[in-house]
Amino acid sequence: MQKEHNLSKNQKIIFDLIDKSGGPMKAYSILFNVQKKGIKAPLQVYRALDKLVEIGKIHKIESRNAFIACQNSSCQISKATAFSICESCENVSEISNSKLSKYLSNFSDDSGMKYSKYNLEFFGLCKKCKSK
Amino acid sequence: MQKEHNLSKNQKIIFDLIDKSGGPMKAYSILFNVQKKGIKAPLQVYRALDKLVEIGKIHKIESRNAFIACQNSSCQISKATAFSICESCENVSEISNSKLSKYLSNFSDDSGMKYSKYNLEFFGLCKKCKSK
DNA sequence: TTATAAATGTTATATTATTACATAACGTTA
DNA sequence: TAACGTTATGTAATAATATAACATTTATAA
Ligand SMILES: [Zn+2]
Ligand SMILES: [Zn+2]
Ligand SMILES: [Zn+2]
Ligand SMILES: [Zn+2]
Numbered sequence: 187m188q189k190e191h192n193l194s195k196n197q198k199i200i201f202d203l204i205d206k207s208g209g210p211m212k213a214y215s216i217l218f219n220v221q222k223k224g225i226k227a228p229l230q231v232y233r234a235l236d237k238l239v240e241i242g243k244i245h246k247i248e249s250r251n252a253f254i255a256c257q258n259s260s261c262q263i264s265k266a267t268a269f270s271i272c273e274s275c276e277n278v279s280e281i282s283n284s285k286l287s288k289y290l291s292n293f294s295d296d297s298g299m300k301y302s303k304y305n306l307e308f309f310g311l312c313k314k315c316k317s318k
Numbered sequence: 319m320q321k322e323h324n325l326s327k328n329q330k331i332i333f334d335l336i337d338k339s340g341g342p343m344k345a346y347s348i349l350f351n352v353q354k355k356g357i358k359a360p361l362q363v364y365r366a367l368d369k370l371v372e373i374g375k376i377h378k379i380e381s382r383n384a385f386i387a388c389q390n391s392s393c394q395i396s397k398a399t400a401f402s403i404c405e406s407c408e409n410v411s412e413i414s415n416s417k418l419s420k421y422l423s424n425f426s427d428d429s430g431m432k433y434s435k436y437n438l439e440f441f442g443l444c445k446k447c448k449s450k
Numbered sequence: 451t452t453a454t455a456a457a458t459g460t461t462a463t464a465t466t467a468t469t470a471c472a473t474a475a476c477g478t479t480a
Numbered sequence: 481t482a483a484c485g486t487t488a489t490g491t492a493a494t495a496a497t498a499t500a501a502c503a504t505t506t507a508t509a510a
Contacts, residue, residue, distance in 0.1 A: 194457060194507090213497065227460065232498065237457090248380035249437065251466095251497065270431055283427055293440070295415055299402055300448070301440040305381065308425070309435040316432070326475095326488055345466065359491065364467065369488090383466065383497095 191241045199223050200234040201243055201255070210252035210278045239264060247271070247278055249307050258282040266291055268306040274315035281308070323373045331355050332366040333375055333387070342384035342410045371396060379403070379410055381439050390414040398423055400438040406447035413440070 193201060199220055204211050217231045225231060235253055238244040242264040244253045249271070256264075257280040268281040268290075290304050325333060331352055336343050349363045357363060367385055370376040374396040376385045381403070388396075389412040400413040400422075422436050 196458075228498070230458070248439075270427075270429060270433065272431070279429065281427060286425065289421060293418065295402075295413060297402060297411065298445045299404070299442050301402065301442040303441040304438060306436060306438045307380075308433040310431050310433040313430045328489075360467070362489070
């Protein structure tokens with residue numbers, strides 16, 4: 187059972203926007219879209235984004251400086267994320283593959299470092315773009 | 319046998335700096351450090367960085383907006399990169415593990431997407447920081 | 451209630467990266 | 481060598497991404 191997070195007003199506005207968009211959104215595009223709802227400053231957006239990332243409702247796509255709603259109901263803690271990114275249309279989707287996540291979560295090398303978190307980004311061409 | 323890339327003047331200055339630093343460096347810190355050598359503008363730095371990334375002499379640590387010299391002589395093409403990052407001291411090292419790279423290079427899911435590239439970042443505490 | 455933490459509002463500023471345009475150096479081959 | 485195309489450089493301006501600092505309000509809970 188997951189912990190229920192009661193989102194605050196700004197957090198809810200911003201999460202709903204990202205979630206409905208169905209894809210990755212950039213911070214200033216989010217800002218532009220929520221100005222009519224009274225969120226006027228970048229910091230208001232970044233604070234909500236930080237919190238949403240922290241509780242796993244969204245993830246940051248590091249290579250794109252963009253944020254996407256979690257598409258994987260079981261990953262509320264954002265400690266093990268994997269994405270596939272189309273380099274042509276920039277479509278992004280979250281990879282939910284238990285073998286992969288098991289493999290990476292258990293990965294260790296000879297550095298003596300214990301990894302508590304990872305983020306993996308795969309790049310390529312999606313079906314649509316490949317057939318063009 | 320790898321292709322020999324003759325670095326241009328600016329590319330060489332910037333690669334040498336990053337390489338000697340032994341760790342990740344940020345673009346504007348690089349800029350500051352090479353101003354005495356005549357490189358005065360951000361764009362000069364970013365152009366050299368782009369080229370160095372393209373030919374695999376350096377990699378970008380996406381989660382840190384920083385650049386590190388390739389520590390793995392065999393990865394001149396930057397298509398399959400993995401790093402371990404200490405969240406306390408920000409030490410970064412490139413992971414060179416043939417099992418891991420084989421596993422990820424061959425990874426495919428049911429999306430019909432063929433992945434030509436990946437970047438993986440592991441996070442945790444390094445030995446030193448753990449024992450503090 | 452009272453204190454504590456979490457969230458908000460606002461202004462300013464810092465950091466990271468690109469556009470646009472002009473010039474110079476380099477490598478190839480006629 | 482001369483002409484051509486490609487790559488690299490120089491410079492100024494600006495765009496895009498993100499945080500600092502400070503004041504106030506709202507939610508949580510002892
Ligand atoms: Zn997720
Ligand atoms: Zn695509
Ligand atoms: Zn490398
Ligand atoms: Zn450390």
